[in-house]
Amino acid sequence: MSTKKTNDDLLERLNLSRRSFLKTTAAGGAAVVAGGLVELKTAKEANAFAYEPYPKDDELETVVTSCAHNCGSRHMLVAHKWKDVIVRLSTDDGRYQRDGHFGKDSLEEPQLRACLRGRSYRQRIYSAERLLYPMIRVGERGEGKFKRISWDEALNFVSKKMIHLKDTYGPTALLDQSYAGASYGVLHKSDQIEGLLGRFLGMFGSRTNSWSVPSYQATTFSSRMTFGTIEDGNEDDAFAHSKLMIMWGWNPAYTFHGGNTFMYMRMAKQRGCKFVLIDPQYTDSASAYDAWWIPIRPNTDAAMMAGMAHHIFTNNLQDQAFIDKFVQGMDAGTMPDWAEGKENFNDYILGTYDGEPKTPEWAENICGVAAKDIRKLASMYAETKPAALKASWAPGRNAYGEQYNRMAAALQAMTGNIGILGGCAEGVGKAWHAEAVAYPYDQYANIWFQSIKSDRWAHCVLNYPNVKREEIGLWQRQDETDGQIPNIKGIFWQGSDWLNQLTNINKDLEAIKKLELVVCMDSTITPSGLYADILLPIATHFERHDTALPWYKGHYYIHRPKVIEPMGESKTDLQVFTELAYRIGGDVFGKAYNPKASRDYFHVNDNVDEAYLREWWETKVIPHQHVDMSWDEFKQRGVYKFNLDQPHVAFRDQIENGTSFQTASGKIEIFSGQLAQITDWKKTMYGYEIPSIPKWIEPWESLNSPKIKKHPFHLISPHPRWRTHSIFNNCSWLRETYEQEITVNASDARRLGLKTGDIVEVWNDRGKCVVPVYVTERCMPGVAVLHEGAWIDLDENGVDRAGNPDMLTLDEPSPAGAFAYNTVLCDIKKTDLEHRPGWDKLATSRAHVFRRDL
Amino acid sequence: MSETKDKAKIKEAVKRVKRETYTPVKPDTQLGFVHNNVDCIGCRACEIACKDKNGLMPGPRFRRVQYIEGGTYPNVYAYKVNMSCNHCAEPACLPTCPTGAIFKRKADGIVDIDSTLCIGCRRCEAACPFGAPQFDPADNIVKKCNMCVDEIEAGRKPYCVMACMMRVLDIGQIDSIWDGELETVAVGPNDEIVRQVKNMANIELTKPSIGFVPHSKGKVK
Numbered sequence A: 001m002s003t004k005k006t007n008d009d010l011l012e013r014l015n016l017s018r019r020s021f022l023k024t025t026a027a028g029g030a031a032v033v034a035g036g037l038v039e040l041k042t043a044k045e046a047n048a049f050a051y052e053p054y055p056k057d058d059e060l061e062t063v064v065t066s067c068a069h070n071c072g073s074r075h076m077l078v079a080h081k082w083k084d085v086i087v088r089l090s091t092d093d094g095r096y097q098r099d100g101h102f103g104k105d106s107l108e109e110p111q112l113r114a115c116l117r118g119r120s121y122r123q124r125i126y127s128a129e130r131l132l133y134p135m136i137r138v139g140e141r142g143e144g145k146f147k148r149i150s151w152d153e154a155l156n157f158v159s160k161k162m163i164h165l166k167d168t169y170g171p172t173a174l175l176d177q178s179y180a181g182a183s184y185g186v187l188h189k190s191d192q193i194e195g196l197l198g199r200f201l202g203m204f205g206s207r208t209n210s211w212s213v214p215s216y217q218a219t220t221f222s223s224r225m226t227f228g229t230i231e232d233g234n235e236d237d238a239f240a241h242s243k244l245m246i247m248w249g250w251n252p253a254y255t256f257h258g259g260n261t262f263m264y265m266r267m268a269k270q271r272g273c274k275f276v277l278i279d280p281q282y283t284d285s286a287s288a289y290d291a292w293w294i295p296i297r298p299n300t301d302a303a304m305m306a307g308m309a310h311h312i313f314t315n316n317l318q319d320q321a322f323i324d325k326f327v328q329g330m331d332a333g334t335m336p337d338w339a340e341g342k343e344n345f346n347d348y349i350l351g352t353y354d355g356e357p358k359t360p361e362w363a364e365n366i367c368g369v370a371a372k373d374i375r376k377l378a379s380m381y382a383e384t385k386p387a388a389l390k391a392s393w394a395p396g397r398n399a400y401g402e403q404y405n406r407m408a409a410a411l412q413a414m415t416g417n418i419g420i421l422g423g424c425a426e427g428v429g430k431a432w433h434a435e436a437v438a439y440p441y442d443q444y445a446n447i448w449f450q451s452i453k454s455d456r457w458a459h460c461v462l463n464y465p466n467v468k469r470e471e472i473g474l475w476q477r478q479d480e481t482d483g484q485i486p487n488i489k490g491i492f493w494q495g496s497d498w499l500n501q502l503t504n505i506n507k508d509l510e511a512i513k514k515l516e517l518v519v520c521m522d523s524t525i526t527p528s529g530l531y532a533d534i535l536l537p538i539a540t541h542f543e544r545h546d547t548a549l550p551w552y553k554g555h556y557y558i559h560r561p562k563v564i565e566p567m568g569e570s571k572t573d574l575q576v577f578t579e580l581a582y583r584i585g586g587d588v589f590g591k592a593y594n595p596k597a598s599r600d601y602f603h604v605n606d607n608v609d610e611a612y613l614r615e616w617w618e619t620k621v622i623p624h625q626h627v628d629m630s631w632d633e634f635k636q637r638g639v640y641k642f643n644l645d646q647p648h649v650a651f652r653d654q655i656e657n658g659t660s661f662q663t664a665s666g667k668i669e670i671f672s673g674q675l676a677q678i679t680d681w682k683k684t685m686y687g688y689e690i691p692s693i694p695k696w697i698e699p700w701e702s703l704n705s706p707k708i709k710k711h712p713f714h715l716i717s718p719h720p721r722w723r724t725h726s727i728f729n730n731c732s733w734l735r736e737t738y739e740q741e742i743t744v745n746a747s748d749a750r751r752l753g754l755k756t757g758d759i760v761e762v763w764n765d766r767g768k769c770v771v772p773v774y775v776t777e778r779c780m781p782g783v784a785v786l787h788e789g790a791w792i793d794l795d796e797n798g799v800d801r802a803g804n805p806d807m808l809t810l811d812e813p814s815p816a817g818a819f820a821y822n823t824v825l826c827d828i829k830k831t832d833l834e835h836r837p838g839w840d841k842l843a844t845s846r847a848h849v850f851r852r853d854l
Numbered sequence B: 001m002s003e004t005k006d007k008a009k010i011k012e013a014v015k016r017v018k019r020e021t022y023t024p025v026k027p028d029t030q031l032g033f034v035h036n037n038v039d040c041i042g043c044r045a046c047e048i049a050c051k052d053k054n055g056l057m058p059g060p061r062f063r064r065v066q067y068i069e070g071g072t073y074p075n076v077y078a079y080k081v082n083m084s085c086n087h088c089a090e091p092a093c094l095p096t097c098p099t100g101a102i103f104k105r106k107a108d109g110i111v112d113i114d115s116t117l118c119i120g121c122r123r124c125e126a127a128c129p130f131g132a133p134q135f136d137p138a139d140n141i142v143k144k145c146n147m148c149v150d151e152i153e154a155g156r157k158p159y160c161v162m163a164c165m166m167r168v169l170d171i172g173q174i175d176s177i178w179d180g181e182l183e184t185v186a187v188g189p190n191d192e193i194v195r196q197v198k199n200m201a202n203i204e205l206t207k208p209s210i211g212f213v214p215h216s217k218g219k220v221k
């Protein structure tokens, strides 16, 4: 709309031209004189709503705490409370740290400002979906009918069932599906591997573990193989020092991802850094950082990278000195002696063995990016120093996603951008190392009797005992139980909503019917919770004592006191497990599980929690990290920020001082010795072969496969900005900032006769969901984008009215364990089926995104 | 708000307004907002902070981040225009109010609504060219951004400004914003400031107290 038009419309609407508006004033002025009225001073400056009835911040009690969900960041929240009610939340404004003052926001100790999700926590704590009492299922599983029971009844029910299942089906009967959902802290830790639930079930003696991480298993694998560690990340402030930043599938404007990453990137831009985005979507990160957008077909990233490597090798642009010194298997000269004659990375790229040089033209054919652009980007990357290729997680959530991450590491290494300020080896991105463990940690921390790829549980349950170990990615064991297929009969969810979040929901729903016990521990009802037998209300992090640590970037601790008393009858998860331990195994189990607690911990936990935390601070944080702040001062301030003398850069020590990488060879292993020596893949947790050098491998579904005749769209499901996975989906404030909608390109929409706001059904052979469509030029044709985490809401035919993409995803993980969330073909059409944006129609009826097309 | 209205007081106010002239208040100093349309990532943390600060239910939104996008695949662009109330020099909302509930503060030029006088007639909502006044069905009155006067008076800055993760939203003395003198990280070293961008009403209507770092596609010639 032109300004002129806006203006005219307005004048018409108001029936008021600029001139007449002024005239009114003037005429009024004249009337004063004519009527002889006295001009009254009426502008009384009081009683405006900000003063009343809302108390001002300074009239309230201020308590520093933090957010606590599993998003990739961790920021400060400041609760302003009146008695036991949080009236509002603010965030870090520089006042709380040592030597702080209002507005202090230095580059070394920036403010830890919370994002929109963190700012909506009040809606989560005080939501209608809050679980306040233990509940037991009374209808069919999944029907959503529960009745309130006492804690005593609930815990007796669970403990009896646990004992029965273990006695009947053995040590693999209970599946641990805890995750970092809403409980992440140093004491109350819900986590997949070494969380409170894992320790509890392991000690109890019945636990099947879920080992693959939904978000980033591809890069975890890649970094372990390549660098020997997952701590491949730089601190956020290092990003201010790049001259070129390639955001590969990375959208920090949505995910934020660590401390102040996005802000330091702005600084880089102001210093002249050039940005490139490789992504099927022109994201808000592309616009904010003014990036060169290279749209790419989903799942074909490794091919494009191979094309870049070809250009670099054939033009001799690689940093040969760096390669010779630090890298194994990049070329013939860097292969280990024992592997002589095996294919190295250069061989693969030039096609020495397979007769297929991975030229930019070859890559163009696969990934849809013009060969000239591949060349241009390869030259830019090889010739700009320092340059950061940030290989984000999303392109790894694919069939053979690990190849993308391994290929990225090869590019990072061949350009010598590892271990230098402004470069990047990420990857996983885990940077500064925090002291993370205040909970009891001992030989029982991670006991399991079988461990499977996390999204294969339904396959295992439905096909037991006719399951091959490679199908479920069974982890090796050193005893006679190696290879035994777990007989899963029960599930525990702690801080996770995995039924809503794992792949192929329809298959999960089939499998859950076969179980004999489903326990859900959460602070809110979730879609998973509806399928539970028993719901245990868990106190949120505002209602218990803990300390927050950065999720993966940033260097600080934030104190998390008990801001308010636990709501309803909710208890902390540590209280619940401790009480269950006492009920199942008496003092022996109870004391072993929670050594500092006594029998009454279920009712009085403050002193014990304080003791764990104080011990953690005084025996770990202070001595290991040279912290000179006492626990009491920390508690009083609420935050401790480390002041690093230089930005933390992963592998700086290796590059500057020649220390070894943590791999077997001590080098960056582009040729992985570990993988090269595996002979029987079935006996590994991978199950299927993984090449020892990064290679492009055709995924099972993509825009290049013949399957597009039936399902012409490639569906990707990135992390949304307005939820953390499924958490916050019920918050009406956040709902005003977005709609769950499927994004398609305008040309595709024209063909299908769709316009923004139309309701479509999205389907493939695995399932169907219903959502509104968003038509834009910012998305690659042939690609459809639907954000993960919407709360499933099934109609009588099993169609999801909420628009959860995991109705369509396939529960077939990549060999290395990556979830193939983004390897999905689908079709789309206009529909009369009902879309329901949320369970609560009232709360979601005003969803309205301010968005204008020009 | 929720307290019962004093009908007599409102009648008195209406009478007074009828007799009164409207001369825009000339504030001693005028505060205003500055927003960087380019560097804003559109996260809407500012919006949520505002809703929490003001205890708003779903519906009314004092601060609104507009997503602008254009171009044709693959040559596209996008930027954000973020506005709340502009605390205009010549507020269009003010003279439309039949009870005189809307007032402009002499000290800092903030335009505020006296909630005890607002009868929820929504005339200001229609008059404001920027969509700032928001009807709150919960209280049956119109509310809008008051620049968090309570925070300003406490020596701090508004909630939205302090929420901005990118530090691209700020307040200051409006002349210093317009002439680039204000010390703020919202404006980068090479950024220019404009008063008018596309996607907003003509500033001549009310002379809003706001400055923008415009996107190249959002500039007005």
Ligand code: SF4
Pocket: B084, B085, B086, B087, B088, B090, B091, B092, B093, B094, B111, B127, B128, B129, B130, B131, B132, B133, B144, B206, B208
């Ligand atoms: S922006 Fe609208 S509501 Fe605010 S002062 Fe200007 S005219 Fe009034």
Ligand code: SF4
Pocket: B049, B050, B051, B053, B054, B062, B063, B084, B085, B144, B145, B146, B147, B148, B158, B159, B160, B161
């Ligand atoms: S100044 Fe305060 S009331 Fe106005 S938009 Fe910002 S947070 Fe909301």
Ligand code: SF4
Pocket: B039, B040, B041, B042, B043, B044, B045, B046, B047, B065, B080, B082, B163, B164, B165, B166, B167, B168, B169
């Ligand atoms: S908080 Fe800042 S970056 Fe986010 S939308 Fe508001 S102005 Fe933009």
